Amino acid sequence: IHTNYEYIPFQSNYILQLHRDLLKYTEHSYGGKYKTTPNEIDAVLPNGEKIMLFKPLDPYETPEAIESICHSYQIALEEEFVDPLILIPCVILDFLCVHPFSDGNGRMSRLLTLLLLYKNDYVIGKYISIEKEIADTKESYYQALSLSDDRWRIAENDPKPFIKYMLGIILKCYREFEKRLTISEKSGAKSTAYDIVKNFALDTIGTFTKRDVMESCPxxxxxxxELALKKLVEDKTIKRIGKGRASKYVRFDAY
Incomplete structure (x- = not known):
């Protein structure tokens, strides 16, 4: 999707092929095939309890429903009666309500989100992980989905909660990208790794990890x-907290 989105149309046969490739290296034999048994959308609560959020379409209804989603998307796009940033969450919501596969529906929905954003010139996913942002707000994701799929079967559902959630995720990704660009601009084109990491550290409130630095300084x-962090600890620009993979860092002047 990152490299060939222009040549991947939003069509049912391509969706099946993406699902096939998604599960290629697993033990599952149903990659690239629609579900053959009924399934449901569940959520796991913080206490470990599993609850059913939604009962999707039955297997016999699935192929036609996916065809209809793809066809309706193309018509809406061509007639331009709704902005793509509003249309895409609606498409993904319908896909999740159909829940066309025995496994991998959530992962497929995020891949398709990425694909449709790319095809409409929103390429933020190349730089910031949309999937990670969704994973980090999973509780809000399930809540928005639950509010928006209510009465979906009789076409009386309200997609606004899911639309707002997805727009919030996209906006957050763009803001994170802007933040990383700002760090790079402050560092300057000829800056060393030490300078870049130092600028990041001085611009950060609270603790941060090596991973945080790498994500913000791609x-x-x-x-x-690692070398820059070690040098910054030595010259007392930052202080190291913990050891090994659990290590965190904080500005020295915070102590």
Whole structure:
């Protein structure tokens, strides 16, 4: 999707092929095939309890429903009666309500979100992980989905909660990208890894990890970040908290 989105149309046969490739290296034999038994959308509560959120369409209804979603999307796009940023969450909501596969529906929905955003010139997913942002707000995701799929079967549902949630995720990704660009601009094109990491550290309130640095300074490799952090600890710009993978860092002037 990252490299060939222009050549991947939003069609049912391509959706099946993406699902096939998604499960290619698993033990599952149903990759690239619609569900053959009924399924449901569940959520796991913080206490471990599993609850059913929604009962999707039955297997015999699924192929036609996916065809209808793809066809309706193309018509809406061509007639331009709704902005793509509003249309895409509606398409993904319908896909999730159909729940066409025995496994991988959530992952497929995020891949299709990425694909449709790319095809409409919103390529933020190349730089910031949309899937990670959704994973980090899973509780809000399930809540929005639950509010928006109510009465979906009789076409009386309200998609606004899910639309607002997805727009919030996209906006958050763009803001994170802007933040990373700002760090790069402050560092300057000829800055060393030490300078770049130092700028990040001085611009950060509270603790941060090596991973945080790497995500915010994508031009740097793991070893460069590690060496820079070590030097910053030595010159007392930052203080190290903990050891090994659990290590965190904080500005020295915070103590």
């Amino acid at each position: 031009s740097l490799g793991s070893s460069s970040v």
